[in-house]
Amino acid sequence: MSQTDSSELRDVRQQLVSLEEKNQRLTASLVAARDRIRDQAEQLDALARPPASFATFLAAHEQDHSVDALVAGRKMNLAAAVTLPLGSLRPGQELRLNEQLVVTDTAGYEDTGTVVTVELVIDPQRALVKIHADDSRVLRISGRLDAEHLRVGDTVLADLRSGFILEHIERPDVEHLLLEEVPDVSYEDIGGLGPQIEEIRDSVELPFEQPELYREHGLKPPKGVLLYGPPGCGKTLIAKAVATSLAHNAAERTGAATARSYFLNIKGPQLLDKYVGETERQIREIFSRARDRAAHGIPVVIFFDEMEALFRTRGSGISSDVETTVVPQLLAEVDGVEKLDNVIVIGASNREDMIDPAILRPGRLDVKVRIERPDRAGCLDILSKYLTEELPLHQEVRSAYPTAGEAAASLRHVTVDTLYARTPENEYVEVHYADGTRETLYIADFVSGAMLAAIVDRAKKLAIKDLLSTGERGLRKEHLVEAVHQEVRENEELATIANPDEWARVHGRGQGERIVHVRALLTRDPNGATGSGAQVPTESTAAATPSLATRDGEGTVDDPGHSWGETVPEGLI
Incomplete structure (x- = not known):
């Protein structure tokens, strides 16, 4: 082949390649144009489609x-x-x-409508609802709802145009009053209340553990428990522990893998409403909620804290007399026609004298347990829950004992010795009685579990401040002693003793001779500590001081003949 023919062949091949590339570009353009035409046609169809x-x-x-x-x-x-x-x-x-x-x-279901209240479930397809005070209608129950779970008093969403009940609505005015939880507090987490816990377990848990024996002897489980005593001594903790223990017992009986219970913590004062009948309605809904949960065999604890705020003695004239209808509503729920199976009502109060006696009679709140202030051994037990060997201890404290547990125990003893030292520095108040006698009370007479927990927290903060300022890590005895003085000083500054009668009832001194005057005895040194000085009590000084303050030689306060622990007026229980 000549050179001319080869050149022509090469030119033809280049032209073919160029034409092929042009053909590919043209094909891509045609495909894109076709897609645009299809999209525009679909848009035109959508625009021309009649409304659905x-x-x-x-x-x-x-x-x-x-x-x-x-x-x-x-x-x-x-x-x-x-x-x-x-x-x-x-x-x-x-x-x-x-x-x-x-x-x-x-499509789905309508999600807007009118909030109404169920008055009657007529049949699985219909229910009578109340729209307004004078307007009630029969509506259909939608397929979204189960008629078996629709109860009288439920708040539901209804579409009045179609006549359907669409869904349950949780009423916010009731939900914010309920703290529905599965508690995780056990009796082992509570210190210093061994006898009270044993009494509650015998009264509340035994009927659930041995129902056959109770039926055989014709006994019924208690419907309620009243925990009363000074503030900060563990009433709420005991109520939670009861719920936890009942859940474990129920799980063991049924063979369930997990223990489950409900703890309805009622914020008592918030139940009060300015509209007549609203407080009673909320109480009904609370017990209805409890019955629903308990119907599945799950234990339910209804806990009323500050019970005297809601259920005062009727006709006492110390409030707006709203309790004249609130108290009967609670009585009807606890002791009415509807049974309260698997439901325990627990009330807590530090003013049990203000609670209506009808609530406290047998058959309502059957078990009444006084939660006393802890003694020396109880304080050590409580501190063992907060002041543990896992906390960072100062090297000086740690090296003085063979084990970390003994070192932590030494700090607990220092704290208790500081609180219980019967020295002039720890004198708190002087009480004057109507018969002319006087009694000196010490800081130890007002100790509570909440105070001990606060003291440990203060000591931890002092240890952190020392670490940041000096670089020394860990808790020392000085931290706990200073924490005790700070806690006592704040409580003394906030305490009010203007009314001796009220002071006596709040602090557990309402029984016995009437108190006519209370005089504060705490003094402060220039450094801000209580008493005439802040010192760590030694074993010798602690042993040399009397165990409890005396009342003009009539015996010690701890003497059973002069016990002021029982504060419930005679005939109330």
Whole structure:
């Protein structure tokens, strides 16, 4: 082949390659143009499509593949698309219709409407609801709801146009009063209350553990427990521990893998409402909630804290007398026609003298347990829950003992010795009685579990401040002694003794001779410590001081003949 022919062949090949590339670009342009035309055609179809309407499903007819539905408030029988499964439709569900009013697709449920209250469940399909004070209607129950779980008093969402009850609504005015939880507090977490815990376990848990024996002896479980005593001594902790223990017992009986219980913590004062009847309604809903939970065999504890705020003695004239209707409502729930199975009512109060006696009688709050202030041994037990060997201890404290446990125990003893030293520095108040006698009370007479926990927290903060300022890590005896003085000083500054009678009742001194005057004895040194000085008591000084203050030689306060522990007036229990 000549050179000229080769050159022509090369030119032809280059032209073919160029034409092939042009053809590919043209093909891509045509495909893109076709896609744009298709998209524009779909947009034109969508713009030209007539608007679809919606209907509310009522019933289906398999014979002619049609449905009954509400269309703009009118009941109509509509044809359904062949591809639409009629068996999946539920009353109250929305349906999509085309321009010929043929059902083509399904939708969800209406999510707006009117909040109403159920007055009566007529049958599985209908219920009577109250819309206003003078307006009640019968509505259909939608397929979204289970009629078996719909109860009188429930708050529900209703679509009044279609006549359907759509869903449950949790009332915020009740929900904010309830703390519904599964507690994780056990009796082992509570210190210094061994006898009280034993009494509660015998009274409350034994009927759940041995129901056959109780039925054999014709005994019924207690309906309620009253925990009373000075503030900060563990009443709420005991109530939570009861719920936890009941849950474990129920799990053992049923063989369940996990223990479950409910603890309804009622914020008592917030139940009070300015509208007549609202407080009573909320109490009814609380007990209705408890019965629902307990119906499945799950123990429920209803805990009323500060019980005297709600259920004062009727006709006492020390409030607006709202309790004249609130107290009977509680009595009807606890001791009424409806049974309270698996439900325990626990009330806590430090003013048990203000609670209506009808609530405290047998058959209502059957078990009454006084939660005393801890003694020296109880304080050590309580501190063992907060001042543990896992905390960072100062090297000086740690090196003085063989083990970290003994070192932590030494700090606990220092704290208790500081509180219980019967020295002039620890004199708190002088009490004057109506018969002319006097009694000196010490800081130890006002110790509570809450105070001990606060003292340990203060000591930890002091240790952190020392670490930041000096670089020395860990708790020392000085931290705990200073924490004791700070806690006592703050409580003394906040305490009010203007009314001796009120002071006596709040602090557990309401029984016995009437108190006519209370004089504070705490003094402060220039450094801010209580008493004439802040020092760590030694074993010798602690042993040399009397165990408890005396009342003019009549015996010690701890003497059973002069015990001021029992504060419930005679005849109240």
